[in-house]
Amino acid sequence: MVDLSAHHRPFCCQLLILFCLLHPAASDQPHSISNTPGEEALSIQGVRGSSVELDCQPGPTPVAVLWSFTPLGSLVLQPVAVANGASSRVESGASTLGIVSLRNSSLVIEELREGARGHFLCQTLLVSSGQVHAIYLYLTLSVLVPVSKPRVHLSDPSPTEGVSVLATCAVREGTGPLTFSWHHHTPQGPEEVLVGLSGPRLQLDPVNRTHLGWYKCRASNAVNQLSSDGVFLDVIYGPDKPVITVEPLGFTEDGFWASEREEVTLSCLAASNPPSHYVWFHDDSQIHLGPTYIIASASRAHTGPYTCLAHNSHLDTRTQTTVQLIVYYPPKGQPSCVMLPTFGVVTLLCTWPGGFPNAQLHWEGPQGIGPTAPSNVTWSYTATGLPNGSIFTCMGQHPTLVVPTLCRLTLWEPPRSPTCGTTATVGDQFIMLSCEWPGGEPPAMLNWLDQHQQSLGDPSSSPAVSLLQAQSDLAGREFTCQGSHPLKAPGSHCRLRLEAPHLTVAEPRVSVLEGEEAWLGCALQQGTPPAQLLWLGPQQQRLEQSTYGFTLHPEGAQLRLQVRDADPAHHRGTYQCVARNALGNSSQSVMLEVLSEWEGWYPAPPNVTISRLTYRRQRREVQLQWAIYGPGNLTGFLVQQRASVPSSEAGAWEVAASNIEPESRDWRLGGLDPGVLYAFRILAMNHHTAGHPSEVKTPVDPAFSAYPAVLGATSTGMVVALVASLLVFQYAARHPHTFPCTETAITTSSSDPVQEFPDAPVNVTITVTATPEVQ
Template identity: 70%
Template sequence: MVGQGALLSPLGLLLLAPLCLLHPGASGQPHPTKGAPRETSSIQGVRGGSVELDCGSQSAPLVVFWSFTPLGSLIPQPVAIASGGEFKVEASASALGAVSLRNSSLVLWELQEGARGHFLCQALHAASGQLHATYSSLALAVLVPVSKPQVRLSDPSPVEGASLVATCIVREGTEPVTFVWQHQAPRGPAEALMGVTKRLIQLDPVNRTHLGWYTCTAHNAVSQLSSDGAFLDVIYGPDNPVITVEPLGFTEEGFGASEREEVTLSCLAASNPPSLYVWLHDHTQVHAGPTYVIASASRAHTGLYTCLAHNSRLDTHTQTSVQLTIYYPPKAQPSCAVLPAPGALALLCTWPGGLPAAQLQWAGPQGAGPTALSNVTWSYAATHLANGSAFTCTGRHPALALPMLCRITLWEPLWSPTCWTMATIRDQFIMLSCEWPGGEPPAVLSWLDEQEQPLGSSSSSPAVYLLQAQEDLAGREFTCRGTHPLRAPDPLCQLRLEAPQLAVAEPRVSVLEGEEAWLGCTLLGGMPPAQLLWLGPQRRQVEPGTLGFTLHPEGTQLRLNVQGADPVRHGGTYQCVAQNALGNSSRSVLLEVLRYPAPPNVTISRLTYGRRRSEVQLQWTVRGPGNLTGFLVQRRAGVPGLGAGAWETMAGDIEPESRGRRLGGLDLGVLYAFRVLALNHRTAGHPSEVKTPADPPFSAYAAVLGAAGTGMVVATVASLLVFQYAARHPDTFPCLGCLLVPREQSHQDQGSRGGPEATPGTEPSPTTPGSDPAQESTEPPVNVTITVTATP
């Protein structure tokens, strides 16, 4: 690959001839691709961005030539050419942006506006021994993002009623550019100016609602930007002041307030810039500012109060006056209540105090009711009265601008009465409870016996009645009756007192030793609600957390969970007991904890000490049928004078496939005994025979054999040397000489040595000093056999 400005190879230079000059159909000339040239495709790019122009060829061409024709011009300009792995970019193509070739596609980075125009890609392909030319035309449109707009006001501070023009200025951006205007009041959210999409808006005339921040947003097909806010300050006012009095109270002449209370006079006149205020009391200035506070009102403060408002920018004035009267209104507000009566309602409304006294009047669904001062009562018939009927008591006082209301809405309680029972401590009493909450007025509840005779007095919700707990109450029914003016007939709630009844999930539960057992018990009935408990095989109440027991209460069920079932501790008959104030009942459940079958027997095959006698090597074998899950090795120490000690476990986690174990930690001065047991979960098999460790076999055998062999070799070598010397010197060792040298040879040697005439060339054998040849023994030779025995 050759970068921009690099030179092409000679082959590439030959291919630089414009492909448009090739004549299709001529011998040896390229043939055009089948079909008409591709239509011009349109593509868009953004200034400063990147765009990739596809040549449209599906296979790698031999030569690719890109040209560019600017808008308004008919002369194409070369851009880039590629041949094989080499390409060249025209220097003048930098006006388009950063140009590079990716395969046959033209990639433009940092796109410039000068890239607007038509791009032509000409590609030369080789197929079936012929050259084919393809063409691809693309029209590139370069879009320019809009610049950040600026809002310009013809007059930033106009007077209300003048004319104003606001302009949104955008330096650049591809058309069409549309505009959106927004207006935000100083104390309000931003709101779009509906229907305004032009570059400028005209406000004629300007009013105070136009005051605030103005922003415009310009957007085209590429981008969207908003301007900073421009503040329009509209000068106006002051308007006629508005005076408010707190606490609020109207009279025929103006405002009224209570004596010794704090009275606040506030004046507000809309103006920009804000108004300056002056207060006058009977034409005498008493305060400067928008708010005049009378800390403790008295009759001397009664009079005419005037508020003057001044706009310093326009130098204009306005004023407003009010009359203030000090009265004594009643405290708080009217109080309403309703009391149930047979076939009617008693509506009470009270509002005492005040000067003058407050006037009260009732109003209901059928119209106005009675009127009175300070206290009014209305007896209203409850027949055909609809649920949700509202009654209003209206209180009026000269010191108050608005009447004070007290409203009562009549509504019946939802649903019907609900009744239940509870037993008191130690089940001495049974408490009958009935509840029917809500309603206006509240419902009245009463308890009735089986003969519909009232028990005790009636009361509002909840209603409670106590019965002495005794067995003859079982099976008796009691009724709670609710009474409300809007409900007919009266709703009832009944309950029957019953002794508890039980049912167990399974009367017999069997589990294997160590597993988990579940005992279930369900309360089928009983009133008042019964208490459930479990009794163990020893007839003692099962407490959670002891001996692996866990209780799980679930509504009317009480489940007993036994973890790690043990035949001794957990096996037996359990009882589920339910008891309430009227009696109790129980159900039994038998829990059987079965042991696992016995494992096969074990026999110790080897038990020997180690070299240091602080450890032993133990091996065993299994005899007989049965399943096993592991082995257990125990030891017992023999204490001199005290006998054998207790068995203790040395290894209890031995795998079932193991048949041996090395055990350490032995005391050299103690004699130990060992035994092995097979395990099937928690069931231990019959112990193996008891064995004590044996000493290891003698280990010096190899050393003795080595020493004996070495001795035999040394002895044999020494004997051979002696025999060789004796054979060469028979006179020195006559006996060995006779055995090693034949007799004839010996006589010959003697003759030759003893004669005066020796054989020429031979030297006489040296004679050992002190030896006498005449004394040579003539005894026949003796055979000697040397036997060496090595004892291991």
């Protein structure tokens, strides 16, 4: 039964009045009741701060709904909300539950509060088949509180290794039961879960350096789980005994080694918290502060003991370690290999002295590995049956070298055969026989034999030299150079015969024109070298490179003489080419004829006529064109000019252009004065012979051109007027019978013949005053 006390009467009255108004015929009908207060109520869980919906169970739409609430530990039924289908009302006291609203017949509580824990009663009135039914539904609501963020507390945040440390995880609120887990995160490693620890307390007894790091506690309940912030446990320890490493790494029986001139890094590490302070000592002398000592370029003076001292300033503890460093250095250069020739046996010698420690040397050949020894090693190898090109390698190994250093010798016979040659000493007192047979390993042995096959000295390697006293009776004698090599049987040889020089000339008689150059040539045909070639002039004087007018051109066994600007008075005559060697000399004569111009040479060149002579560039340049006629050779052209107008007398002829190519028929002359009227003529040249001068002509303006002064006028009308006046004057000059009052002045050269053409231009002087334009 429901207790309808005075506090609840307003709700009940509202429900009954509402029921009677809606269904007057059913006021006497019985009603039914759902579960009673004695029956087990429905249990619902909600989370504080979230929302929960209490449902009166689905069914027909009720006429009225009444929700009431009884807190835990209380028997007072408190109204919460009522609805009659058309309107609803929430009691103001329901705010202790949260934000309450009705959705149909369901009670919705948002932002659920802990005060909502208790029993809820849902009363509904239903009309079914003309009868009124009252349904009661009891609900029990449990409000769960999320767990709050845990907080970790350490009994000693900086303990010394070996003591006990307690870590506690505290949670301010949260609906139980609560579970805990512990997490450890080292500075260098990932986070790990401490398995088996599920309580709020973590005991580290004894604590050690592996416990150093951040600790987190994670608390959870049925609603949520949260982790605490990390708390750092700083375990104080050390320093341990330092460990010294050397880079680059090289071990010896006594310690470490390094190569000379390379960078060496000595690193010291002693486990310690706080980190250790390091001091380096070398031969009991302090050399560095810090964990790393760098030797930029190792030398032999850096050899010795190195001590690293580690100090923990917090605990005031010290440890140290000493290592030995030895600086190695290789021998200078690289191994030296020599192959010595002996009878049937090849002796291989490899040396590489110096260095520390000594380099190890060993030979490798085509049939296996030879002996090994420090610094130098010798290997005698039988050459019989060895193929040409057999390779022997001496390998030099040293700890400071990444790869072995080696030298190689190839056993091979010298190519081709010996070559013989001769030369003479200063003053031709001795003749030196030279024999060369280059190549081959070992070098071939050479021996000089005379014409009776008698040795001229001891055998030697290439080159082999034998000296003979120069005398004429050596001419015609034959000498042999005999060569031998372990891989070549039988040996090879070369022969030479001593001969006096013999030469020939290119032409016994040479003729040139005066002023040209002459070439005299001679060549050594045979003779024991070295042979000296020289030229003697017509007065038997020796011609040198410094002799004026002469140039010597040595070309192998030839000596050519160049005579420049041949002059009959100085260069005509007989020249001698002389060849000399230690066994004698010989000579040949050459006659040089120099033909002069006065002897009928250099005939006159052809005649020249000027075909066109026009002004350019405001009368500062002229363009000259010409043609030649008549027989004769030519080597160029010469242009002459002189001023003829307005000066009263014609000036002297001056050279305006010379050295014009004989193929040219056109030339441009510049640098003229526009106020001067020039006359020009041209001559053809055949070397020093000049032809007849051409006719004398003065330049004319090109067709349809105006004088520069006229072109500079500022008025177009003035220009037109001046051009018209000019045309009139020109016409009057050419037709005096039409304009008898017009005078013309035609100036020609009186000193040279001039050939005038019918259409020769008329020179007209016009004085024009014009104001130039301002640019």
